[in-house]
Amino acid sequence: xxxxVGRHAERAAVQQLLTAASAGSSGTLVIRGQAGIGKxxxxxxxxxxxxxxxFSLTWCTGAExxxxxxxxxLHQLCAPLLDKAGALTAPQEDAxxxxxxxxxxxxxxxxLVGLATLNLLAEAAEEAPLLCVIDDAQWLDTASAQVLAFVxxxxxxxxxxxxxxxxxxxAGEVDxxxxxxxxxxxxxxxxxxxxxxxxxxVHAPMDDFVRDRxxxxxxxxxxxxxxxxxxxxxxxxxxxxxxPDALSxxxxxxxxxxxxxxxxxxxxxLLLLLAAADPTGDASLLWRAAGRLEIPQEAVxxxxxxxxxxxxxxxxFRHPLVRSAVYRAATPANRRRAHGALAAETDAVKDPDxxxxxRAHAVYGTDEEAAADLERTxxxxxxxxxxxxxAAFLHQAVGLTPDPSVRAxxxxxxxxxxxxxxxxxAARDLAAxxxxxxxxxxxxxxxxxxxxxxxxxxxQAPEVPWMLLDAAAxxxxxxxxxxxxxxxxALDAVLLIGGGDRGGVxxxxxxxxxxxxxxxxxxxxxxxxxxxxxxxxxxxxxGFPDVRRALEAFRDRGVDGEALGEMGSRRWxxxxxxxxxxxxxxxxxxxxxxxxxxxxxxxGALATLPQALAALSAMLVLTGELPQAGExxxxxxxxxxxxxxxxxxxxxxxxxxxxxxxxxxxxxxxDSTQRAxxxxxxxxxxxxxxxxxxxxLGKYPEAQDAAMRARQSYELTNSSRGLxxxxxxxxxxxxxxxxxxxxxxxxLVVRTGxxxxxFARGLEARSRALVSTGASAEGHYREAxxxxxxxxxxxxxxxxxxxYGEWLRxxxxxxxxxxxxxxxxxxxxxxxxxxxxARAARELRATGEHPRRRSAHPTSTLTDHELQIARLxxxxxxxxxxxxxxxxxxxxxxxxxxxxFRKLGISSRRQLKDLQLP
Numbered sequence: 001x002x003x004x005v006g007r008h009a010e011r012a013a014v015q016q017l018l019t020a021a022s023a024g025s026s027g028t029l030v031i032r033g034q035a036g037i038g039k040x041x042x043x044x045x046x047x048x049x050x051x052x053x054x055f056s057l058t059w060c061t062g063a064e065x066x067x068x069x070x071x072x073x074l075h076q077l078c079a080p081l082l083d084k085a086g087a088l089t090a091p092q093e094d095a096x097x098x099x100x101x102x103x104x105x106x107x108x109x110x111x112l113v114g115l116a117t118l119n120l121l122a123e124a125a126e127e128a129p130l131l132c133v134i135d136d137a138q139w140l141d142t143a144s145a146q147v148l149a150f151v152x153x154x155x156x157x158x159x160x161x162x163x164x165x166x167x168x169x170x171a172g173e174v175d176x177x178x179x180x181x182x183x184x185x186x187x188x189x190x191x192x193x194x195x196x197x198x199x200x201x202v203h204a205p206m207d208d209f210v211r212d213r214x215x216x217x218x219x220x221x222x223x224x225x226x227x228x229x230x231x232x233x234x235x236x237x238x239x240x241x242x243x244p245d246a247l248s249x250x251x252x253x254x255x256x257x258x259x260x261x262x263x264x265x266x267x268x269x270l271l272l273l274l275a276a277a278d279p280t281g282d283a284s285l286l287w288r289a290a291g292r293l294e295i296p297q298e299a300v301x302x303x304x305x306x307x308x309x310x311x312x313x314x315x316x317f318r319h320p321l322v323r324s325a326v327y328r329a330a331t332p333a334n335r336r337r338a339h340g341a342l343a344a345e346t347d348a349v350k351d352p353d354x355x356x357x358x359r360a361h362a363v364y365g366t367d368e369e370a371a372a373d374l375e376r377t378x379x380x381x382x383x384x385x386x387x388x389x390x391a392a393f394l395h396q397a398v399g400l401t402p403d404p405s406v407r408a409x410x411x412x413x414x415x416x417x418x419x420x421x422x423x424x425x426a427a428r429d430l431a432a433x434x435x436x437x438x439x440x441x442x443x444x445x446x447x448x449x450x451x452x453x454x455x456x457x458x459x460q461a462p463e464v465p466w467m468l469l470d471a472a473a474x475x476x477x478x479x480x481x482x483x484x485x486x487x488x489x490a491l492d493a494v495l496l497i498g499g500g501d502r503g504g505v506x507x508x509x510x511x512x513x514x515x516x517x518x519x520x521x522x523x524x525x526x527x528x529x530x531x532x533x534x535x536x537x538x539x540x541x542x543g544f545p546d547v548r549r550a551l552e553a554f555r556d557r558g559v560d561g562e563a564l565g566e567m568g569s570r571r572w573x574x575x576x577x578x579x580x581x582x583x584x585x586x587x588x589x590x591x592x593x594x595x596x597x598x599x600x601x602x603x604g605a606l607a608t609l610p611q612a613l614a615a616l617s618a619m620l621v622l623t624g625e626l627p628q629a630g631e632x633x634x635x636x637x638x639x640x641x642x643x644x645x646x647x648x649x650x651x652x653x654x655x656x657x658x659x660x661x662x663x664x665x666x667x668x669x670x671d672s673t674q675r676a677x678x679x680x681x682x683x684x685x686x687x688x689x690x691x692x693x694x695x696x697l698g699k700y701p702e703a704q705d706a707a708m709r710a711r712q713s714y715e716l717t718n719s720s721r722g723l724x725x726x727x728x729x730x731x732x733x734x735x736x737x738x739x740x741x742x743x744x745x746x747x748l749v750v751r752t753g754x755x756x757x758x759f760a761r762g763l764e765a766r767s768r769a770l771v772s773t774g775a776s777a778e779g780h781y782r783e784a785x786x787x788x789x790x791x792x793x794x795x796x797x798x799x800x801x802x803x804y805g806e807w808l809r810x811x812x813x814x815x816x817x818x819x820x821x822x823x824x825x826x827x828x829x830x831x832x833x834x835x836x837x838a839r840a841a842r843e844l845r846a847t848g849e850h851p852r853r854r855s856a857h858p859t860s861t862l863t864d865h866e867l868q869i870a871r872l873x874x875x876x877x878x879x880x881x882x883x884x885x886x887x888x889x890x891x892x893x894x895x896x897x898x899x900x901f902r903k904l905g906i907s908s909r910r911q912l913k914d915l916q917l918p
Contacts, residue, residue, distance in 0.1 A: 007038065010184050014046045017161050022053055022129045024895070026155035028162045030177055033186030035321055036223025039165035042186070043133050046163050050131040055161075056124065057131050062139030064324070065279040068357065068393060070386020071099045073144030074117065077132060084123040089884060092116035099143070099385050107385045110143060114150035115887050121151065122158040122889035129159040136320060137166040137177060142388035142421070145177070152180055153641060156892030188220020198225045223319065258329040261308060261322075267299035269326075270334060272309060276326040277338040277361075280354070281315040289341035336362045353377040356393075366402035374400065375410065378417070391417035395426070398433060408437050415450055424457045445474035449486060456493060462500025465493040469511050480516040481523075487512040488529045491536075492575050496682070509536030524553040525572050532579070544583065544754040551580050551588045555595065571608070573599070577615050582722040584752060584760035586622075586792045593619045597632075601885060610636035614651035621654045624794030626832040627917075630655055631868035635886065638865065650685055657689035658795065660696045660835020665689065684710050684721055691727040695734075696835030703731035704740065711744070722751060726796075729767040730803065741771050759796075762787030766800045769807070777807060798827035802840050814847045825851050861903045867917070869896050870904075874913045 010031075017029045031039045047057055060076035078100065085093050095108035096116035124130050134140070134148060152162050166177055189197065194215050215225070261272055274289050287297070303309045310316045317323045327335070340362035346355040356373035363370045374397035382390035394414035401407040415430035427450065434447055452467035468490035475483040494508045512533050518526035527550035535543025554576045573596040580589035593616040600609040613636035620629035633651035640647045649668055656664040672686040687710035694703035710724035725748040732741035745767050752760035762784050769780030781804040788797040805820030821844045828837035841851040862870060872882045879893040886893075901907055904915070 007042065007186075010042055010186065011045060011049075013184055014042065014049060014163070017163070018046070018050050018053055018055065018129075018131070021131075021159055021161035022055070024157050024159055026158045026160045026162075028152040028155060028164070028180060028183075030164045030166065030180050030183035031186060032166055032168055032183065034168055034221065036221045036319070037186045037188070038222045039167075039186060040135055040319075041222070042184075043135055043163060043165055046131065046161075047133060050129075050161070054128050055131045056128045057133065058124075059133045059135070060140075060144075062134070062136040062141075063279040063320075064139045065277070067139050067141050068389055068396075069141055069353065070143040070381045070384055070389035071101075071113075071141065071147075073134070073140040074113075074147055075100050077134070077144075077148070078117065078120060081120055081124045084120055087123045088116055088119055089880070092119060092884075095385075096120065098383075101384060107383055107387075110146055110385055110387075111150060111887070113143075113385060114147045114154075115884070117147055118151045118154055118158075118887075119883075119889050121160050122891050125159040126891075129161070132160065132162045134162070134164045137164045141386070143386045149177055149180060152177075154888060154892075156888060157895030158889050158891050189222060189225075190220070191215060194220050194225055197222055223321070255325070258325045260306065261303075261326055261329065264302050265299065267295050268302050269330075270338070271295050271299045272303055272326045273330045273334055273338045274341065275309060275311070275315045275317070276323045276330075277335065277358075278315070278342050283311055283313055283315055285342065285345055286311070286315055288345040289338070292341045292344055293337065336364060353380060360396055360400060363400055366400050368400075368402055368406070371397040371400035371406075371410070375413075382417070387417065388421040388423070391421045391423065391426075395430065398430070404436075405438050408434050408439050409443065412439070412443055412447055412450070416446075419450060419454055419457070424454045428454050428458070441474070442478050445471060445478060448474050449482075452486075460497045462498050463502070464497065465490045465499050465508050466502055468493055469508065472512075473514065476514070476516045481519055484515050484518060484526060484529055487515045488525055488532075488572065488575075491529070491532055495575075495578075506536050509533050513537060522553075524550055524557060524576070527553050528572060528576060528579070540750055541754045547579060547583065548585065548588075551576055551583075551585060551592065555588055555591045574611060574615060577619075581619075582751075584722065584755045584757050584763065586757065586759045590619050590623065590792060610640050610648045613639075614648045617651035618654045621658050622795055623792045624798065624827070624831040624833075626655065626658065627864075627867060628871070630864040631871070634864035635868060639887065650682070650689075653686060653689045657693040658696070658833050658836075660693065660833065660838070662693060662697060665693045684712075684724070688721075688724040688727065691724055691731065693835070695727055695731055696833070696839060698734075698839055700731045700734035703727065704735050704737060707731055707744075708740075711747075725751070726763050726767050729770055733770045738771065745771055758787045758790040759793050762791060762793075762800070763796065766796070766803070770803060781807065794827065795831065795833060798824050798831070798833070799836060801827065802836060802843070805840070806843055809843060809847055818844065818847050818849050821847065822849070822851070862900060866896055866900050866903075869893060870900050870912055870915075871917050873897065873909055874915070874917060876913075 013029060017027050020027055031042055033039055047059075050057060058077050058080050060073045062073055066072045078096070082100075082102075085096060088096065092112065092115055094103070094105055095112040097103040098105040098108050099113045121130060121132065137145065137148075140148070148162075148164075152164075155162065164177055164180070164183075188194070198215060261269060264272070270293060271286075271290055274293070274295075275286055278285060278289075290297070290299075300309075300311055304311065308318055308322050310318075317326075330338070339358045343355050343358035343362055346358060348355050352373075356370070356377045360367075360370045360374055374393045378390040378393035378397070381393060391414060394410060394417050398407055398411045398414055401410055411430050411434035415427045415434055418424075418427035418430060431447060431450055431454065434443075439447065448467070449471040452464060452471050455461060455467055456464045468486055472483045472486035472490060475486060490508055491505065491512060494505045498504060499508055509532065512529070515529065515533070518530065527546065531543055531546030531548075531550045533543075534546050554573060573592055577589055577592040577596060580592055593612070596612040597609070597616050600612045613632045617629040617632040617636070620626070620632065629651070633655055636648055636651060649672060653665065653668040653672060656668060669686050669690050672682055687706050690706035691703045691710060694700070694706060707724045707728035710721055711728060725744050728744040729741045729748070732738070732744065748767055749764055752764040765780045765784035765787060769777045769784060772780055781800065784800045785797065785804065788800055791797075801820045801824035805817045805824055808814075808817035808820060821840050825837055825840040825844060828834075828840055844851045869882060869886070872885065873879075877885075879890040879897070882888075883890045883893045897909075900912070904912070906912060906915075
């Protein structure tokens, strides 16, 4: 613990974390810094501090050579706690069991494994507060790093403290803990502390010049201060080390370890290499491998005497830099000998994956058997949910494969795996290897599809839809189902990002006419493809019936077990929901949005849940349920924060626009349009939201400009364009632009006439009223109110009362106007559409009536997140059930409930049920 000299602030931070966790406030501390700076010493200090406070402890250490083994780090951390796994829900227990290789089953969703881990830690912390220590986190396998980062972001009231130690990230490296708080950035010791550490570590007289030189060269690195004097005689140090900038301090320490080990006999060096090459630290395996290489046991004595390594039942190096120094110093031939011996002595039945890994590192050149072993390892790893690890094994297998045809096949499989793991850049490189071939027609078609999908993820460039069309045409003779999915993907892509100079959605749809006939039985996605192609090639009226059949199929039959080809099928629910809104099918749109969220929750699909929550939040805004919409938007934001994903902003954009928050909407609009493609769905949606905002604020020329931008999308089923048309009619009428209003109405009538829903007829009648005068206008207003009362879109009903009241006041019918404006004000106020409510209030005051003030609801002090928990608990859900839905532990739900009870002045769940939640 000498490395903690002078670390007063750092030790205080550890103490603060442990004290808070002991009191029921979980937390995370990330300690960052270069190798040797004292991170591990601080972790040991945390352990020594935690034990007297009553903490239990679990620990894992990342190892560079272990980084390919999925969930290896998680297994280390959770192994001592697995006796608590029976307290998990069945899906969580199954997911964790499969991930850790304890049971068979389908590959689990990574975030469901994360939720299981969170609850396992929470269960363990019920008996005593728990300290989780993760050292060398930069070497965690990808699956473990993702799970542990997710858990760290979701900690609440579980009495769990997590402390990570991770090396500083250099350019080009991936930060496995990106998004977690910075925590502690360990720097070099102050000069006085450095001198004290050096004097305590060197038990021999030291010349002042030598001491000054060591302190200067070590740059405050504690390990350097302790190890550099050991790597050479002090009499040699007077001449100085290398120039200060010649090598980094960790590299210099590693070189010192190499020089130290180089003095040993060849047998001792080879034994150390065996120990360094095996990441498990299994001493029995080490001795078996040593026996195979005819290394005598006494060869270990010099290494142990030097303090570099300690071997009993486990193999422990003095520092990870010792292991890396030994491994790097070995010749390639000796490394292969070491891995070959370890492979030969690793049980092929009990640990086939590690045996395959050692065997691959023992190969010189290519080896088909070793490559095939890695391929089988990849299959087993993928079955446990280790997609990134499986991709890494396949990538390694490619380099070992001698036959060009087999190598191309494996490169294609590795590229798909890398893409599925989120490494689109690596997938692109492997695709280039696969392209060298030879490939058959089926493989070339799959390669074309992969290249298109990679381009969609990396660039979303306008040529992507056309790449997808080419891939679909190539797939059509061999796999009609996948080809049709790819045509649908091309349509979705052009709707989202446009098609560039080669054309837009109408052109893509014309090419998609060549899609092969749908298989029997028809899937929802087949119906959707045919309906959209008909709509874009033959017109809105012709395509509407087929599109509606597709939407009903998605609602009634779901996603057919997701057995819809390589791209999955749940993704089409998002497209189906957008299409339903564009067709004014409010009931279908709400049902599809709810189904999408339900399926994502059930699958634990946190990667797609935020997008699904945002879509449902937007639907709830339109139905006038703004508080509930805010809850879902907040939940989606919390999940993207927990998963480290890019935030989904359009739900917040919708909310702020309808609430009339100008500054917030403008900022979100700027953020959205900066990233969106011109004419794409995101840009159209942002422009629609801006039009709503300005209509609410009474800034009609600005509203007209925004609605015109939304109208520029010529996509007939674009939901934002469909909703932007009524905004354009209202804004243009108020801005005294009757020709613009009439043109927008004409387009709207084409859509609403084909739809025929109450929502469509209501919007049409409302828009006709706005452009009409006299008795004709009043008839349309009354029809609009009657129709909109029969649909779910309460926001438009409230706004229709508003524009009808405004018309009545201008007609001089003040009493009739008050009735309509009073209704509008009450509806808009209650739902929280503040700008429109203020507009109604101004009109009411103009009639001589003072609008009522909105009374504060008891729940107004709750955050959106707390309101969501309160609403779920009020339905009778238990804390465990609420936690499972919101990906939180039951203890954290209970903590939120205590805050909710305090804010509301109640003391029980029964009282919460009695409240009228907004």
